[in-house]
Amino acid sequence: MKVAILGFGTVGVGVYEMLEKCAGLEPGPVLVRPGKADKPFKVTSIEAIVDDPSVGAVAEVMGGIEPANTYVAMALKAGKHVVTSNKALVAAHGIELCELARINGVSFLFSAACGGGVPFLHNLAIAAQSDKILSLGGILNGTTNFMLDAMQSEGKDYADVLKQAQALGYAEADPTADVSGLDALRKIMLACAVAYDKLPVDGFSREGIESITAADVADFQARGLTCRLITSGGPAGDSVYAYVEPVLFPASSPECAVVKNFNMAKYNGENAGAIVLMGQGAGRYPTASAVVRDLCGLGSLEMFRPACVEVRADNSNCVHSYYVRVNADKADRFSFAESKAAGNAVRGVTVPMAVPVMHAIAEDIRNEGGSIFFAAMEG
C-alpha cells in the first residue's frame, strides 16, 4: 500500500525512510510547503494526495491543528486510512475525525500521539475491549523528564537544563507546551477517551515543572525522593479524572529508573493488573516507528469508539499529601503534617488534600505575587 506523508520534518523523514524498508508498504507523495518541492515525490497541494487513487493511507506528521484537521478530514472522506502523531489535533478534533473514519470505512489511528515509540494507546485500546481499566497515566513527556533527571543527577538549575534540552533538540525554542504540562495533559486526554469513551476537554488540574529550583531538588533529594512529572487519569463517576503535576517517589519506585528523555506509560487493568510500558517518547525514529506500526495494523482497531463523548474532568476525589515550598507569609494557607523554615520560605508536607484545592491555592498565591513549588507525595 502506498502511504502519502503530510509534512517532511523530523518525523516525516523518519516515516519516509521506514516505509522504504517495510514489506507491504511504500512511500507515496509527500506534502511540503509551497516552494519546498525540490524532489519529484514532493507535492505542494493536498489535492495531489487525496485525488491520487494509488494512495491508500496518509501519515499526518505536520503538527498543529490547521490545516492538519482540514487535510485529515479530506483524506478520510476520500476513503484513505489516516495515521497521525499529532496530539493537539486528536485532542481537539479526535471524536469527529474517528466518526468520519467510521462513515468512510477506513481507520484513523494515532499511537504516536501519546508516548512516541511506546505502544501505549494501541495496547490500551486492546485492553479496554476486554478488561476494566482502573487507572492510567505515567511519565508522558520526555522533555521534562530529561530536565528533571538532569537537575537531579547533575545538581543544575532549571534555566541550565532547559538550555541543555534545547541544545539537544529535546525542547523547542518556545518550551511552554512541554514545561507547563500541556503536552502531557493532551496525552492523558487521548488515553482517557481510549479507555473510558470519555474525552475530557476542561476541568483539568495542570502543574508543570517551571517552579522547581536547584534548592527544591537538594531538599527532597535529602529526603531520599526523586521528582517526576506525572500524568494521571481514571474513572470518576460519570466522568473521568485527568491531571498533571510533579510527584515525589522513593528510590525503590520504577519511576526513578526512567531517566533521560524516556517515557513510562501505565495502566492498571482489573484483570491484567498493572501493565507498564517504557521507551523513547519522542525523536525521529521512535515516533516514526509508532506511525509505521499503526500503518501495519490498519484493521478493526478503533481508538475512539462510537460511544466516545466529551466530558468535564472531575478531580475532586483525587487526594494526595503534597510537598510544598512556599513564601513564609503564605504558609498558613496549608495544613502541614510537618514543616520547617528555610530562609524566607517554608518547606513541608501537607495533610492529604484534594488535587483541585492544591492547584487552586497555588494559583492564588502566584496571583498575589508569591512563589510556590509543590509535588504530590507518591502513595
Added chain:
Amino acid sequence: MKVAILGFGTVGVGVYEMLEKCAGLEPGPVLVRPGKADKPFKVTSIEAIVDDPSVGAVAEVMGGIEPANTYVAMALKAGKHVVTSNKALVAAHGIELCELARINGVSFLFSAACGGGVPFLHNLAIAAQSDKILSLGGILNGTTNFMLDAMQSEGKDYADVLKQAQALGYAEADPTADVSGLDALRKIMLACAVAYDKLPVDGFSREGIESITAADVADFQARGLTCRLITSGGPAGDSVYAYVEPVLFPASSPECAVVKNFNMAKYNGENAGAIVLMGQGAGRYPTASAVVRDLCGLGSLEMFRPACVEVRADNSNCVHSYYVRVNADKADRFSFAESKAAGNAVRGVTVPMAVPVMHAIAEDIRNEGGSIFFAAMEG
C-alpha cells in the same frame, strides 16, 4: 463469538469469567477430565467441541504437550481459531500449528505463553513487521523473580524462599521448570521465532537459580548489586542467540525495580529504540487477560510467520564478565580480573568470556563434584 475452553484450572476459570463479561465474546463448552463434568457447560470429549458449529474459537489452557497438541490440531482443522497459554506446546509444535492455522484460514495466537499479562509477543510481532529487532529478553519468569527478590530483601536462604513461593502458589510442587530456567528458555524460544522467523530448538546455554545461597546474596549486595534471572535473545548470523542466566545489576537499573513475581520483557528496535513492558507474568487473571486479549484481536496478526524455521542457537559471540563463587581448588579454571578468598571458596569477577564457555566450565565443575554460583555482570 462462542469460545470453548480446554481445561478448567487456574487460568481456565479466569478465562471463563472474563468471557462472561466481554462484549462480542461468550464462553462455550469447557473440556474437563472424565468424571469432572459436574455442570451442563462442561464436556469430557474434544469432539463435543470441535464438532460444535457454534464454537468459533478455542482457548487451550490445559497445559502439557499431549493431548493439548492433538486437541489444538483438531480444532484448527475444524476451522476454529485457537488461543493458548501453553509455552511448552508452542515451543514443541508451534511451527506446525501455525502452518495448520494458515491452511485453515484461522488464527493461532499465544501471547499468554510468554509474559503472562504482559503483552510481549503481540507487540513484538507487530514491531517485527516494520522494525529490525536488535535484541530481546528480560525477566520472563515470575517465580524465580519472587524468590530472588525475597532472598535479597529479606536475607532468607534458597530453601526458605522456595517454600514461601510454593505456599503462595507461585511455585509448583516440582519447581524444576522454573528454578532451572527452562520456563524462561521456552519463552525466549517463542520470542526469537516471532522476531527473527527462527525458532531455536537446541544449542542453548541455561543456568537457573538453584545454586544461589544467602552468602552469595550478601556478597554481591555488599558490592551494590542485585541479581535477576535474565533471558536473552537476538540475531547471530544465520541463527539466533538464546540463553538464560543470573545477571547482576547496579541499583540504578530498571531491572532492580522489578520486584515480587513481576515480569519485565524488553526488545530493542533499530527505530523504536528500547521498549520495556512490565506486569504480572502469571496468575489467574493476568494470564486470562492475555488469552482474552488475543481472542479480541483475532485477525491478520501472525505470531510465527511462514518463513519460520527451526535453528540451533549460537551463543558463541555473546560475551560477559562473570561474578563467580567457586571451590578454591577449582578457581584456576577462571581468569579473574579481581578475586578474594572466602573460606574454602573463591569469589571474583572474571575477564570477559563467552557465554557457552562459562556454562561449560560450570557444568564440568559440577560433574567433578564441585560447587559454583555464577552471574553475568550487566554492561
